[in-house]
Amino acid sequence: MxxxxxxxxxxxxxxxxxxxxxxxxxxxxxxxxxxxxxxxxxxxxxxxxxxxxxxxxxxxxxxxxxxxPRGHAGERVRTVVITGGTDGIGRALADTLLRRGDRVVAIARDPRKGRAWLERAAATGAGDRARFVAADLSLVTEANRAGTAVMAEAGAVDALVLCARRYRSARTETAEGVEENFALFYLSRYLLGHGLAPALARAPDPVVVNVAGPGAPLDVVRWRDLELRRDYHGGAALGQGGKLNDLLGVAFAQRYAGIAYVLVHPGVTATGFCGTYDAETLAHVETMRRTAKPAAAAVPPILAAIDAPPAEPLTALVEGRRIAVDGPDFDPGAAARLWALTKDRLGSLAPHEGRPR
Structure with a gap:
């Protein structure tokens, strides 16, 4: 239309x-x-x-x-790092970027899916522009290792796209003793964003695209129980994780001038639906598989942010529509509070794991 x-x-x-x-x-x-x-x-x-x-x-x-292909008509080849790049929206974006000639580094947990993705890339002539890093990003050590691997190879990163998350009907802790949603959906994004900031700063128009769920009210955050030790619910964990990423965007934009930060809510999308579900939630997921829009439909607004990052330090999009990021739900004081709590939590882990900045 x-x-x-x-x-x-x-x-x-x-x-x-x-x-x-x-x-x-x-x-x-x-x-x-x-x-x-x-x-x-x-x-x-x-x-x-x-x-x-x-x-x-x-x-x-x-x-x-x-x-x-990129490079024709003077178009510059970009380097894009994608977490969750072998499933759902991450994979749809990775495949699109390779088709048009960009370089893609996909970070994901399953080496078998990574090898399959690399084989598909090679079959289409894009093998030399595809790189896979196997990492369980719910582990702080693995998130740091993945960031180090990217930094060692990439002179500059044009875009970091954060997609990885997983649903858990029952509360689960990682081997490091961190609640898994908090670790994967929030901590890994904190660590990779800050860890790759030097490589992003070397690009002419860098951007971080955080595919989360911007716009929830601030009161969904349980400040005294961020890892939901009491009254856990998988939906509440994801809802809080989306809000924590809103505040992460606020803090990141304040700290790193020149790197645009874009929060994206793609709407109900048929993603990889990674996770473990109880019977009630699984029935809802099966309905979503049949009715949700395909992952490819979530790609255009992400591509738009990569190709032409907003001039504003922080932007939030809900199904392509901008929402305000200057109200109480994006409070800088709350972002600073979360920043301090995050540094404390990382500091409570083994010194080589946290590496707080």
């Missing part, structure tokens, strides 16, 4: 899993740029002029709408 101010609309998937998306765009040029990001599995139905343009593109002979 050109010139339409509305929000994206997703239809129900058909028997083969295909889904029609109605997407608003300001112009044909904007539509052309963004639709290329969906890759060869997407097909434009209307308007006819745009469909014809994309079908006639030279690279359409190989893949229906795969974007042209």
């Amino acid at each position: 050109l010139g339409h101010p509305g929000r994206p609309v997703a239809g129900e998937p058909d028997a083969e899993g295909r889904q029609i998306l109605v997407l608003p765009f300001d112009s044909l040029d904007a539509a052309r740029r963004r639709l290329l990001a969906f890759g060869p599995d997407a097909e434009v139905l209307a308007p006819a002029s745009l469909r014809h343009d994309l079908l006639a593109a030279p690279w359409g002979v190989v893949a229906r709408y795969g974007p042209p």
Whole structure:
């Protein structure tokens, strides 16, 4: 829909899993740029002029709408680090970036999925631009090790995209004694953001894209029980984790001038649904698998942030719509409080594990 101010609309998937998306765009040029990001599995139905343009593109002979390689027409190749890059939104983004010619470092837990992703990249001629780092990011030691590995190889990182998280119906602690949601959904993002800041600072237009759930009220945070030792619920753990990442964004933007920080809520998306579920939650997840929008539909706003980082230090997007980040739910005092608590928690671990900054 050109010139339409509305929000994206997703239809129900058909028997083969295909889904029609109605997407608003300001112009044909904007539509052309963004639709290329969906890759060869997407097909434009209307308007006819745009469909014809994309079908006639030279690279359409190989893949229906795969974007042209970077480096052509003077376009710069970017280096993008993605956590959770072998599943869900992370994988959809990684594949899109490789198709268009960027370099991708995927950090994820399962080496088998990592090898499969590398094999797919090699099969499409992108093997030399794909790198996999195996790490269980729920462990502080592993998050630090992954960050060190990236720093050792990358001269500059254009974008860090944080996607990894996992649902637990029952409260679980890591081998380091940290509640797993707090460790994976929050601490790993804290550690990788700060750990890769020097490499990000070397890029011309660096950005951190934190795929979380911005905009929840501040009162979802249990300040005296951040690891939910009492009255644990998996949904509450993810809700609090999203708010902690809001505050992480506030603190990061204050600390690192010149590195844009973008919080993204993609909406209900059919991701990898990693985790362990009780029967009630599993039934809800199965419904989501059938009705949620595909992971590819969450990619365009992330790509937009990578390609043209906002001028503002901190931005929050909910399904492509900007929300205010200057109100009480993004309180700098609360961000400073969380920063201090985070340093204390990392300091309580073995000295070589925490490395607080």
